[in-house]
Amino acid sequence: MKKLLTAALALTCAFALTTSAVAEEKKAKKAKKEGAAKKNKERTVKGELICAHCALGKGDSCNNAIKVTNKKSGKEMIYFLSGDAASALGKGKGQKVIAKGKVERKGKGKEAKITLVASSLAVDKKAK
Numbered sequence: 001m002k003k004l005l006t007a008a009l010a011l012t013c014a015f016a017l018t019t020s021a022v023a024e025e026k027k028a029k030k031a032k033k034e035g036a037a038k039k040n041k042e043r044t045v046k047g048e049l050i051c052a053h054c055a056l057g058k059g060d061s062c063n064n065a066i067k068v069t070n071k072k073s074g075k076e077m078i079y080f081l082s083g084d085a086a087s088a089l090g091k092g093k094g095q096k097v098i099a100k101g102k103v104e105r106k107g108k109g110k111e112a113k114i115t116l117v118a119s120s121l122a123v124d125k126k127a128k
Contacts, residue, residue, distance in 0.1 A: 042102055045079055045116060046124060049089060049097045052080055062091055066099055066116065077114065079103070085118040096124040 047068035052058045056065070056078065064081040081087075083101060101118040 042100055042119065043116075045099045045101075045103075047079070047097065049093065049095050051091055052078070064089075064091070066097060079114050079116040081118050081121070082115050083117040083119065085121040089121055089123065098122050098124045 045066055045068060047066040050056070050065050050067050052063045052065040053061055058065075058078075058080075064086055066079045066081065068077045068079065069075070070077065079099070081099065085099070085101070089095070089097065098121075099116055099118045100120045101116045104115045104117060106113045106115070
């Protein structure tokens with residue numbers, strides 16, 4: 001009788017562990033899908049248009065970039081521009097701009113290069 005009870009208890013524990021592992025796996029897959037959808041979403045970035053080569057010394061030739069300062073943390077982020085609208089305003093001259101497009105991140109940490117594939121680029125008329 002003890003062996004039967006022990007076997008039943010062991011099977012119950014194994015079943016519980018298996019179902020919880022399957023549930024965690026499903027949650028992880030769902031979160032991954034939502035993260036992928038968020039990455040492919042078009043974003044709006046407001047900041048200062050600069051030349052990545054002249055102002056930052058990045059790259060071999062002039063390339064527009066947007067310098068964005070986070071209001072809460074005060075950290076600066078640089079979005080390198082690419083795509084059809086990247087050179088719509090000419091070379092970066094320190095003017096405030098609004099860019100729309102998809103963000104692509106390559107690398108990790110401080111060496112990460114964040115590229116905005118711009119679908120539109122316009123001067124921010126509301127900026128001071």
